[in-house]
Amino acid sequence: xxxIELSKKRRSVRKFTDKEISDExxxxxxxxxxxxxxxxxxxxWEFYVVKNKELQQEIKNxxxxxxxxxxxxxxxxxxxxxxxxxxxxDFWIQDCSAxxxxxxxxATSLGLGAVWCGAFPVVERSDKVRExxxxxxxxxxxxxxxxxxxxxxxxxxxxxxxxxxxxx
Numbered sequence: 001x002x003x004i005e006l007s008k009k010r011r012s013v014r015k016f017t018d019k020e021i022s023d024e025x026x027x028x029x030x031x032x033x034x035x036x037x038x039x040x041x042x043x044x045w046e047f048y049v050v051k052n053k054e055l056q057q058e059i060k061n062x063x064x065x066x067x068x069x070x071x072x073x074x075x076x077x078x079x080x081x082x083x084x085x086x087x088x089x090d091f092w093i094q095d096c097s098a099x100x101x102x103x104x105x106x107a108t109s110l111g112l113g114a115v116w117c118g119a120f121p122v123v124e125r126s127d128k129v130r131e132x133x134x135x136x137x138x139x140x141x142x143x144x145x146x147x148x149x150x151x152x153x154x155x156x157x158x159x160x161x162x163x164x165x166x167x168x
Contacts, residue, residue: 001109008156010105013113016070016148025110026072029147032106033076036098039091044082045099046139048075055132059144062128066117070146075129076100078120080138088140093120096142103145113150116143 001009030047038044050056050073059075060067076099078092100116107114119125120142129141 005156006105006109008158010108011113011154011157012115013148013150013152013154014068014115014146015150015152016068016113016146017151018069018071019149021072021112021147021149025112028110029074029103029106029112032102033099036095036102038095038098039084042082042084042092042095044078044080044090044092045096046077046079047099048077048133048135048141049073050075050133058132059129062132063117063125063144066144066146068115068146070115070148072147074103074145074147075119075133075141076103076143076145077135077139077141080140086138088121092140093142100143100145103147107147111149112147113152114145114147116145118142119144 026049033045033047050059056073059073076096078096080086080092083090083092104114104116119129120140126141129144135141
């Protein structure tokens with residue numbers, strides 16, 4: 001499938017089968033993530049691949065809207081030691097967001113489903129994920145991605161709206 005078709009096919013999936021994802025596919029997701037652009041090529045991302053069911057459930061239990069039955073959780077974080085200013089409002093947010101989108105698109109291309117659940121900038125969420133996974137304070141959990149084999153079929157779509165486009 002070409003990229004335009006892939007981008008329309010990518011949808012948030014919230015229902016999954018119990019089939020486990022192979023380590024090879026997980027590596028493909030991470031390779032795609034790290035192909036994302038980053039400001040000054042600082043690559044501030046850190047990826048926590050959570051296969052441990054108890055840790056997954058603890059994360060899910062602490063967020064009312066995160067309790068999907070996915071078999072894999074990837075937490076995408078920003079490492080402030082690899083940013084321009086080491087501030088919370090640095091470009092690491094954009095860099096990690098690009099990595100997240102690459103994971104979502106890669107998941108779709110591999111026949112997987114995924115949903116992006118936000119942590120940062122909600123400090124309580126980010127801090128709770130950091131606590132659960134015992135993450136260093138200089139590393140900020142930004143996104144919790146639930147991934148699995150989809151147990152729901154969603155139609156391809158676009159949300160294109162000409163009213164949001166301004167030609168100058």
